[in-house]
Amino acid sequence: xxxxxxxxxxxxxxxxxxxxxxxxxxxxxxxxxxxxxxxxxxxxxxxxxxxxxxxxxxxxxxxxxxxxxxxxxxxxxxxxxxxxxxxxxxxxxxxxxxxxxxxxxxxxxxxxxxxxxxxxxxxxxxxxxxxxxxxxxxxxxxxxxxxxxxxxxxxxxxxxxxxxxxxxxxxxxxxxxxxxxxxxxxxxxxxxxxxxxxxxxxxxxxxxxxxxxxxxxxxxxxxxxxxxxxxxxxxxxxxxxxxxxxxxxxxxxxxxxxxxxxxxxxxxxxxxxxxxxxxxxxxxxxxxxxxxxxxxxxxxxxxxxxxxxxxxxxxxxxxxxxxxxxxxxxxxxxxxxxxxxxxxxxxxxxxxxxxxxxxxxxxxxxxxxxxxxxxxxxx
Amino acid sequence: xxxxxxxxxxxxxxxxxxxxxxxxxxxxxxxxxxxxxxxxxxxxxxxxxxxxxxxxxxxxxxxxxxxxxxxxxxxxxxxxxxxxxxxxxxxxxxxxxxxxxxxxxxxxxxxxxxxxxxxxxxxxxxxxxxxxxxxxxxxxxxxxxxxxxxxxxxxxxxxxxxxxxxxxxxxxxxxxxxxxxxxxxxxxxxxxxxxxxxxxxxxxxxxxxxxxxxxxxxxxxxxxxxxxxxxxxxxxxxxxxxxxxxxxxxxxxxxxxxxxxxxxxxxxxxxxxxxxxxxxxxxxxxxxxxxxxxxxxxxxxxxxxx
Numbered sequence: 001x002x003x004x005x006x007x008x009x010x011x012x013x014x015x016x017x018x019x020x021x022x023x024x025x026x027x028x029x030x031x032x033x034x035x036x037x038x039x040x041x042x043x044x045x046x047x048x049x050x051x052x053x054x055x056x057x058x059x060x061x062x063x064x065x066x067x068x069x070x071x072x073x074x075x076x077x078x079x080x081x082x083x084x085x086x087x088x089x090x091x092x093x094x095x096x097x098x099x100x101x102x103x104x105x106x107x108x109x110x111x112x113x114x115x116x117x118x119x120x121x122x123x124x125x126x127x128x129x130x131x132x133x134x135x136x137x138x139x140x141x142x143x144x145x146x147x148x149x150x151x152x153x154x155x156x157x158x159x160x161x162x163x164x165x166x167x168x169x170x171x172x173x174x175x176x177x178x179x180x181x182x183x184x185x186x187x188x189x190x191x192x193x194x195x196x197x198x199x200x201x202x203x204x205x206x207x208x209x210x211x212x213x214x215x216x217x218x219x220x221x222x223x224x225x226x227x228x229x230x231x232x233x234x235x236x237x238x239x240x241x242x243x244x245x246x247x248x249x250x251x252x253x254x255x256x257x258x259x260x261x262x263x264x265x266x267x268x269x270x271x272x273x274x275x276x277x278x279x280x281x282x283x284x285x286x287x288x289x290x291x292x293x294x295x296x297x298x299x300x301x302x303x304x305x306x307x308x309x310x311x312x313x314x315x316x317x318x319x320x321x322x323x324x325x326x327x328x329x330x331x332x333x334x335x336x337x338x339x340x341x342x343x344x345x346x347x348x349x350x351x352x353x354x355x356x357x358x359x360x361x362x363x364x365x366x367x368x369x370x371x372x373x374x375x376x377x378x379x
Numbered sequence: 380x381x382x383x384x385x386x387x388x389x390x391x392x393x394x395x396x397x398x399x400x401x402x403x404x405x406x407x408x409x410x411x412x413x414x415x416x417x418x419x420x421x422x423x424x425x426x427x428x429x430x431x432x433x434x435x436x437x438x439x440x441x442x443x444x445x446x447x448x449x450x451x452x453x454x455x456x457x458x459x460x461x462x463x464x465x466x467x468x469x470x471x472x473x474x475x476x477x478x479x480x481x482x483x484x485x486x487x488x489x490x491x492x493x494x495x496x497x498x499x500x501x502x503x504x505x506x507x508x509x510x511x512x513x514x515x516x517x518x519x520x521x522x523x524x525x526x527x528x529x530x531x532x533x534x535x536x537x538x539x540x541x542x543x544x545x546x547x548x549x550x551x552x553x554x555x556x557x558x559x560x561x562x563x564x565x566x567x568x569x570x571x572x573x574x575x576x577x578x579x580x581x582x583x584x585x586x587x588x589x590x591x592x593x594x595x596x597x598x599x600x601x602x603x604x605x606x607x608x609x610x611x612x613x614x615x616x617x618x619x620x621x622x623x624x625x626x627x628x629x630x631x632x633x634x635x636x637x638x639x640x641x642x643x644x645x646x647x648x649x650x651x652x653x654x655x656x657x658x659x660x661x662x663x664x665x666x667x668x669x670x671x672x673x674x675x676x677x678x679x680x681x682x683x684x685x
Contacts, residue, residue, distance in 0.1 A: 011514075015514060015517045015521070018515065019518045022518055022519065026522075026527060026530075027530060031534065127403070134663045134666050134670075135660075135663055137607075137663070137666065138607055138610075138611060138658075138662035138663040139655075140614050140615075140655040140659050142632055142655075143651065143654075143655030143659075146636055150646070306520070309521050310523045310525070310608065312523065313523040313525040313526045314525070316526070317525070331526075332619070335529065335530055335533045338533070343530060347522060350521070350523065351521040354520075354521040355521055
């Protein structure tokens with residue numbers, strides 16, 4: 001297992017260098033020299049700016065320079081003089097926090113819904129839910145955000161008033177320790193609760209099984225109160241733009257895992273072990289959740305994780321209107337001004353997030369399925 | 380998961396058509412796609428007939444109806460209403476479908492050709508070349524084509540067709556190549572490849588006559604799924620106003636939202652819904668055809684990364 005992990009990580013580093021190289025050349029070739037011209041200088045001044053930024057060198061030299069910086073863990077300097085790593089890093093906590101909560105919720109929702117739809121075998125329910133989830137999956141993000149804000153704002157303010165919070169304009173959400181604590185706490189509470197529930201069910205502790213997820217959430221709330229940040233935390237959790245961004249992401253992302261899960265469960269339903277379980281007169285829900293679902297869950301997880309880079313780009317598009325975390329304004333601003341290093345930095349971060357999650361996925365699969373471990377290399 | 384004993388083979392064109400048309404997903408997708416194709420071609424027809432005398436009202440971008448206040452809901456004169464700038468939504472929508480279809484075709488072409496070449500050649504030649512291609516594909520999977528599309532749109536030099544090809548290139552070298560390679564590897568293990576080799580078939584013959592025909596359906600599945608992202612991204616590029624043209628479906632949504640805010644009038648629902656629903660319905664038609672075809676080509680899907 002250790003050997004497998006080491007090899008996997010080494011291969012990942014090779015992939016990462018490739019990602020950075022492709023991103024470097026793609027962005028430079030698609031957006032060449034716009035920055036200096038964008039400053040509106042006269043011809044001589046433009047040349048001076050290029051020389052100062054090192055843009056007069058051949059692209060390959062610039063690439064080697066960039067790569068040398070990258071190997072030392074630095075993303076270079078942006079055209080307006082700031083460190084790319086610092087700027088991109090600053091937007092990361094909020095983005096990752098909201099994206100993680102949204103992604104986990106979307107996956108769990110899709111997995112559960114796909115299971116229910118496949119099991120119900122009601123044709124109309126199946127047709128409506130697949131058309132609905134495809135339409136949500138392909139929804140036009142600006143429209144979706146508008147509809148959410150238009151119809152959801154009053155409801156959200158109502159919910160805020162239950163907690164004694166006033167209405168709040170759609171301000172940009174910037175990071176902060178509270179938000180990170182909330183996001184990490186929510187994900188841990190949810191995932192921990194579900195793991196605990198599965199453990200309890202396997203060991204026939206029915207009461208614990210029912211209480212696991214509520215217990216996780218209660219522990220989350222209790223820890224917030226214990227830390228003394230309850231008031232701020234609830235304010236952050238009900239922050240309009242963050243809530244809308246999360247809901248938007250969930251709506252767009254859940255369809256995929258639902259369709260995969262549904263196909264998986266449908267394929268498993270005709271297997272012999274399902275007949276055996278039915279012959280033993282086990283309750284249907286038990287067959288579905290304990291016998292069939294575990295066999296179908298791996299492709300759904302794998303699809304969810306593999307589409308994270310893609311979903312991140314959808315998320316950037318969603319948050320552009322809501323201005324959550326600043327990543328969208330950074331990205332689109334950099335495109336607007338032709339600030340190439342920042343764009344490359346953002347693409348690199350997307351690549352790294354995707355790559356890390358893929359390694360985690362490979363490890364999960366290697367633990368679950370010994371055949372993959374034997375192969376060693378990424379398939 | 381391995382094969383379950385029986386081989387799932389599709390025999391000939393007639394059988395293919397029967398199986399494809401049995402899939403309700405494919406039918407639904409084809410109906411929606413056909414509807415939008417008709418809508419695209421209806422624009423010049425309407426221009427030449429119903430709207431011919433009233434160009435100042437129905438011209439797609441610069442038309443304006445001076446007789447009513449805007450935005451307005453559906454009427455007989457304007458079946459989909461008018462947008463806040465007083466233009467006919469039906470005319471704008473049908474005209475705006477043109478670049479959208481261009482992007483769809485270009486993406487499908489680009490991703491299909493690139494994915495087919497990269498995937499089958501990697502599976503055929505194996506060895507070092509295969510290793511390199513697999514790593515390149517792994518890298519491309521981590522660079523989402525929508526972001527590249529957005530970056531490339533900025534200069535305003537690339538039209539919808541070029542942008543679609545670019546999206547297709549990134550999608551083709553990434554997800555499409557991975558799927559095609561794994562399918563082509565499965566074909567390479569079949570006895571008829573050895574038979575073709577033993578009667579003296581060269582690499583080119585074997586690839587074009589034996590590997591490609593078996594891989595094409597899987598290429599269609601993955602490429603059509605790729606078109607979905609390209610369409611939504613292109614809508615967003617138009618929405619941002621950095622597209623080369625000003626008559627896209629995204630522009631329709633943008634105008635509906637912006638002027639509603641600026642003028643403080645009621646929401647231009649007809650323009651908003653027409654633009655947004657056209658994008659997402661068209662995109663979902665491709666998605667439905669893709670997932671329907673997937674079920675037809677491979678009823679027991681088990682690939683890890685499909």
